[in-house]
Amino acid sequence: MTSPSSAPTLIAPSSAALTPEGRLRTYEVRTFGCQMNVHDSERLSGSLESAGYVRADVGAEADVVVINTCAVRDNAAGKLYGTLGHLKSRKDRRAGMQIAVGGCLAQMDKDAVLAKAPWVDVVFGTHNMGSLPSLLERARHNGEAELEILEALEVFPSTLPTKRDAIHSGWVSISVGCNNTCTFCIVPSLRGKEKDRRPGDILSEIKLLVDDGAIEVTLLGQNVNSYGVEFGDRQAFGKLLRAAGEIEGLERIRFTSPHPAAFTDDVIDAMAETPAVMPQLHMPLQSGSDRVLKAMRRSYRSERFLGILDRVRAKMPHAAISTDIIVGFPGETDEDFEDTLRVVEQSRFASAFTFQYSIREGTPAATMADQVPKAVVQERYERLVALQERISLEENEKQVGRTLDVLVSTGEGKKDAATHRLTGRAEDNRLVHFELPAGSETPRPGDVVSVTVTHAAPFHLLADSADGSPLRIRRTRAGEAWDRSQAESCGVPAPAGAAPRAVSLGLPTLRVPQ
Ligand code: SF4
Numbered sequence: 215m216t217s218p219s220s221a222p223t224l225i226a227p228s229s230a231a232l233t234p235e236g237r238l239r240t241y242e243v244r245t246f247g248c249q250m251n252v253h254d255s256e257r258l259s260g261s262l263e264s265a266g267y268v269r270a271d272v273g274a275e276a277d278v279v280v281i282n283t284c285a286v287r288d289n290a291a292g293k294l295y296g297t298l299g300h301l302k303s304r305k306d307r308r309a310g311m312q313i314a315v316g317g318c319l320a321q322m323d324k325d326a327v328l329a330k331a332p333w334v335d336v337v338f339g340t341h342n343m344g345s346l347p348s349l350l351e352r353a354r355h356n357g358e359a360e361l362e363i364l365e366a367l368e369v370f371p372s373t374l375p376t377k378r379d380a381i382h383s384g385w386v387s388i389s390v391g392c393n394n395t396c397t398f399c400i401v402p403s404l405r406g407k408e409k410d411r412r413p414g415d416i417l418s419e420i421k422l423l424v425d426d427g428a429i430e431v432t433l434l435g436q437n438v439n440s441y442g443v444e445f446g447d448r449q450a451f452g453k454l455l456r457a458a459g460e461i462e463g464l465e466r467i468r469f470t471s472p473h474p475a476a477f478t479d480d481v482i483d484a485m486a487e488t489p490a491v492m493p494q495l496h497m498p499l500q501s502g503s504d505r506v507l508k509a510m511r512r513s514y515r516s517e518r519f520l521g522i523l524d525r526v527r528a529k530m531p532h533a534a535i536s537t538d539i540i541v542g543f544p545g546e547t548d549e550d551f552e553d554t555l556r557v558v559e560q561s562r563f564a565s566a567f568t569f570q571y572s573i574r575e576g577t578p579a580a581t582m583a584d585q586v587p588k589a590v591v592q593e594r595y596e597r598l599v600a601l602q603e604r605i606s607l608e609e610n611e612k613q614v615g616r617t618l619d620v621l622v623s624t625g626e627g628k629k630d631a632a633t634h635r636l637t638g639r640a641e642d643n644r645l646v647h648f649e650l651p652a653g654s655e656t657p658r659p660g661d662v663v664s665v666t667v668t669h670a671a672p673f674h675l676l677a678d679s680a681d682g683s684p685l686r687i688r689r690t691r692a693g694e695a696w697d698r699s700q701a702e703s704c705g706v707p708a709p710a711g712a713a714p715r716a717v718s719l720g721l722p723t724l725r726v727p728q
Pocket of ligand 1: 392393394395396399400401402436437473
């Protein structure tokens with residue numbers, strides 16, 4: 215099998231982006247699923263904008279609706295076909311509207327999508343996201359649906375132009391696919407074997423993001439710390455963290471998701487010795503029972519898992535550790551579940567994503583004989599959630615009185631307007647809602663404020679001013695970039711000396727695909 219290309223991909227302007235009246239068609243991308251999908255959607259948006267489409271205003275009906283699906287989460291198919299049902303009535307009354315379905319579920323269901331929802335115009339998979347504009351054009355030209363699913367990755371998604379959701383923060387994919395065979399997971403069959411990008415390409419992309427105003431990046435991979443397996447360097451991930459930490463202007467480095475089996479001490483050392491790597495770790499446990507871990511084909515055991523957490527905390531005492539846990543895997547007994555509760559209690563996770571096991575067609579676990587009854591799964595799930603909420607609250611209460619550096623974000627504090635607060639993330643990724651005292655200067659998204667925590671809840675911290683004194687704000691390059699983007703979107707000239715900023719971010723040089 216040939217390696218996927220890592221050269222930048224040119225998306226040509228598409229005639230289908232124009233209506234017969236000469237108006238630019240609008241698009242909307244709806245994302246289901248994980249961070250990988252969120253990042254892929256930025257690539258889909260970037261590809262569409264390179265072809266000439268413009269993003270629809272929030273709440274407006276777009277000419278092209280793209281659904282980036284997920285096959286991993288519960289009821290993914292139900293969610294997709296429910297959404298398509300709603301979109302059909304809109305399409306029936308809106309001439310020229312197109313619907314495209316891509317991502318993991320499309321890769322899995324292939325022509326079943328068109329069989330179940332024949333009003334869909336384009337179906338594309340996880341390996342050919344850059345084809346979306348040309349598939350939309352062909353579907354419009356031929357007046358019939360286009361289906362294109364490739365079995366292998368041709369170009370890294372990172373070669374596509376991107377339209378980032380946040381200026382201060384960016385995702386950087388370092389690998390795609392996974393060599394593991396966890397029995398509950400559909401990812402290996404949909405995303406294929408792990409393909410690693412070259413370190414130089416990754417570091418160049420990070421530098422471009424930083425040049426564009428980002429001060430935070432999150433490195434992404436299905437199994438992020440096995441990075442290097444393809445080119446035979448077992449320590450490549452730790453080296454990459456250290457190299458990224460050298461990039462001038464990059465203040466916060468995060469990564470997700472690592473696998474406990476491949477999590478080696480050189481990575482812990484690299485985290486602890488690289489100031490820009492944040493004291494945060496998402497480490498999926500999945501189960502605390504060694505018997506269940508074996509059935510899941512997860513090659514670590516609970517003792518190894520707890521040992522990793524101990525070593526991380528020994529080097530980074532304030533690290534906030536989060537996890538994923540599946541309840542009710544086939545064959546899980548009461549004793550197995552008690553083991554999970556015990557490991558959760560010992561792990562002191564800051565937060566956990568908890569899932570009830572449900573059958574995913576196409577995975578080995580789907581055909582295992584001893585599926586756990588729904589009522590039992592529900593009861594165990596509720597106990598686990600209650601335990602984790604108690605621990606999350608206790609861990610958050612330890613933050614009260616601490617002064618945290620919070621990177622101001624947008625859109626994360628739903629009640630901010632009503633409560634006169636703003637929201638951001640602490641270095642350990644905890645969500646902090648902080649008060650904006652009357653008369654205080656307002657920080658911009660991307661600026662950093664120093665605030666003292668006054669109250670803890672299971673899922674967030676509050677930092678209210680004790681005496682109404684103004685916020686302590688560090689104005690950052692990311693805040694400047696946010697100012698420039700606001701000025702550009704209003705047609706106002708950027709401040710003197712400000713570097714021009716491209717709206718759609720690609721890579722430095724472009725190549726027409728062969
Ligand atoms: S490590 Fe396991 S759960 Fe994660 S993507 Fe690979 S197969 Fe799926």
